Amino acid sequence: MKIFDTLSGTEKELDTSNSVRIYLCGVTVYDESHIGHARTIIVFDTLRRFLEHQGIKVKFIQNFTDVDDKIINRARAENVPSDKISSKYIASYFEGFDSLHVKRADMYPKATEHISDMIDLIKTLIDKQFAYVSKNGVYFSVSKFHDYGKLSKKKTDELISGARVEVDETKKDPLDFALWKFASDEPVWQSPWGPGRPGWHIECSAMSLKYLGSDFEIHGGGRDLIFPHHENEIAQSESCSGKNFAKIWMHVGMVTINGEKMSKSLGNTKSVDFVLKKWGANVIRLFCLSGHYSKPIDYSEELLRETITKWRQVENCYYELILSDNGQASNDDAKIVDEAIKETKTEFEDALNSDFNTPLAANAFFKLVKVINQLAASERLVTSISSQLLPALDWMLDILGLKVLQITEEEKKKINGLIERRNLLRSQKKFQDADAIRDEISRMGVVLIDHKKKTLWMKQERIGDEG
């Protein structure tokens, strides 16, 4: 599998000979997660599912930043300890992302639980003279790391001239960044240099090195993390270990809202909770995977509505398969199906293997959906072929993290009974009574589709306000 590496600016072959180690920069838990977080995390969740489906071992780590000025500010504003804020939003994170069918990472390390690891790292950096103690804290000396800027393609002299930050006189160089900030107010930890708390970037270095070691396969996050976060992580980690930090840097594009940047000040942020309620997990996942991960994607009602249509096709086709009639397909149909499955699988895999091209993969997926619906429309979808199609469809559904609503045997019995009654009434032209039954079924979230010879039904996800 090839993945575009931000650092080298080229596609690199992912080494899958051993387990694939992935570190994803997660969220700072000071507020609700939003659609932007969701996109990045869904991309990585899908990547992980794809690798695992090939029998590749994946070690997937995603951190929580639970010490940060924004958390502290929020805690002060609400007059509660800061761990109250972080634990609240961690809980809400899991609630949202479990609902989005995101598989749990192997580990969710928290910054506050790795203070001593960070202190060890800082010690090493001071010993190696990459860092120094100053009045306000311990700083990383950017000029000591000659590769600084290699990820974000920035030149240090340009960074200084273009800097919009006020220069902190206690730093040796304006570009130096904090590894440890002195402070006496909560939350505070002891360190060899004085009480305080860690800087932002050091946690990811400490935790990724601890759990994944040096030179792990993929380090990921949103594009906006390239500078300064990931640039600084590289500086710290490589100065400390003397080894390459990560093999591939994979960055996910931003989500815009109607073409505009999503921001608190514009008031256009879409929380995970909101989009889940409005569109449901499947539509959101499909939407997030409908563009190449590296490019920006625009959230708009129009696009999301379009995605609902696509999801309906999937639901339809799925129920066609599970409710198909007993029978043996013709040789021709068997051949068509056989080839369609092979073709789809190849296309799907090839697309994902080439820089994780999810829009192309989704395309292949929808092609198979189409084939199934075509067979169903001409009443040629019988069990001998649907039993072949269903696993292929399930395979893709699982990689994409999509879940069609399932039915219980009980529901099935009940619905079949109602349909029988309704069809009898229809044959007697008692349409009002028949429609009453249809309404009753519809209240169970089940939609009826009258084919020529039989009535197909499917349990449909109720989505947002579409009525």
Added chain:
RNA sequence: GGUGAGGUGGCAGAGCGGCUAUGCGUUCGCCUGCAGAGCGAAUCUAUAGGGGUUCGAAUCCCUUCCUCACCUCCA
């Protein structure tokens, strides 16, 4: 100002030297008691502008214009 990514049909979105995806939409059919969904057909030859290179470019080079992101916390 700097850096990076882009500009493809009404919309979304692949392709990244030749065979010009795909989906949504729209129109008309089929099916149906109605409805929904589905199916079929039609529609759309698009590649920001201008120069090159080439037998041939959306695809490579130059140039102009435009968009977005980052350079400050951000997934």
